[in-house]
Amino acid sequence: MRLAELSNRSGVATATIKYYLREGLLPPGRQINATTAEYDETHLRRLRLVRALIQVGKVPVANAREVLKHVDDDSLGRTIRLGAALWELPQDPEPDAEDEFVRAAQQEVAALLDRLGWDNAKQLSSISPAYRSLVTGVAAFRRLGYDWGAEQLAPYAELMHRTAVLDMDNMETYPSDAERVEFAVLGAILNEPVLQALHRLAQEEESTRRYGFE
Template sequence: MHLAELSRRSGVSVPSIKFYLREGLVPPGTPVSARKAEYSEDHVRRLRLVRAMLTIGKMSVAQARDVLAVAEDPAFTRHERLGAAQYMLPPHVEAPPQDSEERVVWDEIRGLILDELRRLGWRFLDTAPALDVLTQSVATLVGLGYDAPVEDFRRYAAAIRPMAEAEYATIALYEQIEEALEATVAYTVLVEPILLALRRLAHEDVSSRLRHGTGDEPAP
């Protein structure tokens, strides 16, 4: 297919495709003349992935390039390739400076979280960015004087694990690595707001029932 058809099929504008080509995010097409090239279904899949990383995942061009480098390297397993994409997705947080009081608390809480998740049998790298995000949230709660009971933590973990299993069962259906990576980005970024919204609606429902009975009409 020519560039215009590639744009139509992928939903990516021609100027954006040319930019991705210049940045090395999309491989060049097969030249058919001095100014024209032919593109394939592989280019359609790659464009969908690049668009997902840059627009949905909010990655920088450099981050997207790093993910693609891992995706194209046969030395990495499928698990490692999908993990590279997820690790690049925001948010990212930094630990407090070494030798600070905040860092002492941070390391203690991070260690407790690690121990609890390991006790539950979860397998992940100690360098996972999500672990730092989790540590920051729990440390902030503790700093504000709120308890962070282990029982609540276990309930959250037990509730979220089946969701992850269902999502990755779907991702496993995508044999092409570009499609699997795109699905990983989409499920990670787009499903998280759904979970947050459902939790808040559940809070409203529970509060209404606790204060106003169990009628079908929502409380004013």
């Protein structure tokens, strides 16, 4: 397909596509002549991912470029490739290791991982942004006086593991490793807000079941 058709099918303006090409976010098309290139379905798929990263996820161009670099790096094993791509997304800052609430949260999260038998997650804790975010969240609860730790988190973690199994099952329906990693990145940007919305809807449903509309 030519640039105009790529624009029509993706809903992205031609000027924006040219910008993505210049920034290395979209691979160049097959050159037909000095002024014309041809694009295919892989460009359309990548363009949708770029659009999700930048327009929906508000990911800076530099970060988006790093995400896509890992998506395309077939020299990496599947786990590292997936993790590297996701870790390039904007993350929470490193928690203050000297903060007493952070230290207590780290102990609770370590106890949680032990309780669940999540040994692999524990091994990745020193580099995992998700681990840092969990520690930060637990520290915030404890700073406000709420006893929120391994015991309270374990049932939620088990539910999230079931969600992760569904994620991986869906991801494995895609034929190539690059497409699987793309799906995971899209899930982080698009599906996590959907899951949050479902959680809140479920709370509303359960509240009305228990208490009615009082």
